[in-house]
Amino acid sequence: MKNVIISFFIFLLVANKAFATENNAVFDAKGRKVSNSTLSLDLNKQGVFDWNVYFVIKKRPSNHETRNFSVVQESLLQNRTRWFEVNKNEYVKICPLNFTEKGTWLLPFQAELDSLNCLCLFTDDFTRSVAALYIPDTSKKNLIDTNWILINQKIVNLSKGSHRVFYGKKIPSREKRNPESGFRNVSLSQDLIVDATEFSIGEAEWLERKKYDSIEHTGNKNQPFETTNIYRYANTRSIRDGLDSVYKILPIEQWRKTSLPFIEKRLNDVVVIDTSANGYRIPFYEEWGALQQAGSQDDFFWGNDNLLSGVVTKYEQIFGDSSRSFCNASGEKDPNPFGLYDVYGNALEYVLIKNDASENYSHALECRVSQEYDQSPACQLFFKMVKVEESKKKKICEGTFNEDGTLIEHCSPYKQKKYAKGFRLVRKLK
Numbered sequence: 001m002k003n004v005i006i007s008f009f010i011f012l013l014v015a016n017k018a019f020a021t022e023n024n025a026v027f028d029a030k031g032r033k034v035s036n037s038t039l040s041l042d043l044n045k046q047g048v049f050d051w052n053v054y055f056v057i058k059k060r061p062s063n064h065e066t067r068n069f070s071v072v073q074e075s076l077l078q079n080r081t082r083w084f085e086v087n088k089n090e091y092v093k094i095c096p097l098n099f100t101e102k103g104t105w106l107l108p109f110q111a112e113l114d115s116l117n118c119l120c121l122f123t124d125d126f127t128r129s130v131a132a133l134y135i136p137d138t139s140k141k142n143l144i145d146t147n148w149i150l151i152n153q154k155i156v157n158l159s160k161g162s163h164r165v166f167y168g169k170k171i172p173s174r175e176k177r178n179p180e181s182g183f184r185n186v187s188l189s190q191d192l193i194v195d196a197t198e199f200s201i202g203e204a205e206w207l208e209r210k211k212y213d214s215i216e217h218t219g220n221k222n223q224p225f226e227t228t229n230i231y232r233y234a235n236t237r238s239i240r241d242g243l244d245s246v247y248k249i250l251p252i253e254q255w256r257k258t259s260l261p262f263i264e265k266r267l268n269d270v271v272v273i274d275t276s277a278n279g280y281r282i283p284f285y286e287e288w289g290a291l292q293q294a295g296s297q298d299d300f301f302w303g304n305d306n307l308l309s310g311v312v313t314k315y316e317q318i319f320g321d322s323s324r325s326f327c328n329a330s331g332e333k334d335p336n337p338f339g340l341y342d343v344y345g346n347a348l349e350y351v352l353i354k355n356d357a358s359e360n361y362s363h364a365l366e367c368r369v370s371q372e373y374d375q376s377p378a379c380q381l382f383f384k385m386v387k388v389e390e391s392k393k394k395k396i397c398e399g400t401f402n403e404d405g406t407l408i409e410h411c412s413p414y415k416q417k418k419y420a421k422g423f424r425l426v427r428k429l430k
Helices: 201-208 230-240 285-291 377-396
Strands: 034-035 055-056 076-078 081-086 093-094 103-107 119-123 128-136 145-151 153-156 163-169 182-185 192-193 247-251 262-265 269-273 347-354 362-363 420-423 426-428
Touching: 055 426, 093 145, 103 119, 145 153, 153 347, 163 285, 192 285, 201 230, 201 347, 230 247, 262 362, 285 347
Parallel strands: 081 145, 347 420
Antiparallel strands: 055 103, 076 081, 093 119, 103 128, 128 145, 153 192, 163 182, 192 426, 247 269, 262 269, 347 362
């Protein structure tokens, strides 16, 4: 797998000598043997950032600035793989699975070790999964501990139990609703690692290494990022984290020889989705419904209270406090029981929806904008909130006149924006 070349590492000792495993095997970020070659790495380069380069982490010098690193416990342990859920901008410490096994830490960016050989690092401001590799100094050279550090991500076990998901049907003419619409209990087979917040402007800038200055992206860098090229950012994040690309662009003739469903058909090629790949994508409609409900059998994860009760303001808001904001920064309200923020509001999020009478998918908004379809309680709530906020915003954005009689438009062109659109990424747990 060319995306997971995070491997050059097993040959490295603290003395900068080659650390060869049995048969010179090389491993990737998931601890899988991927080749039988020995590679080299210049450890003398400082401050070099490369998504495909791992560094040997060394002991902290005695004169190093002392920081308060918090020990984090794994959220999940399976064999010799651990997953740690951590927040952004934290100083965290991760210790070896077995303190009696001395070994070498490898990480795709610079960090430090304490006297107990625990890994100390700063999680920075970007959502991602970091694979920290620990190679015990034992006679079993093919042994490796993989430690997934999930920054601003949550493990959600969707395969346990059933989930209440709303299906909205087209409303017959002269009727108020379709009797076939409503909640259904669905079973899901895939456990997920889910971004706790919506994909942000700042994360798009970091992945693309460019600044967004357009009207649509002006504002707080933690606000949701709006784009229709979701697959590009999902794949870039996958490559960065040493995972597989879920979305692939294939020539039409090549695609016809596969059984992969497509999400977009273009003039000369097709954007397909490979759901067997372990990389980032947006959630399927049923997955998103389950993530919103967080196991609740009520209309909302907090119960059946609607907008009028005021409970929603604890969890959701559509527009920001400023008249020039389309929405809030992600994660400013309280999360749902799964630890996910803004699942009913802030931005209307894109999901994967299966097209009628085919095995293909499309990226579509979670709520149907057309009034011809029944809306879920969550979508009804969202659009009610939009109307309330639009009414407030209209009063703020009403034009006033200068002394010469010319009109001042306080919010133009922002006042034309009804609500924000965004997305969040998920990937398979394993």
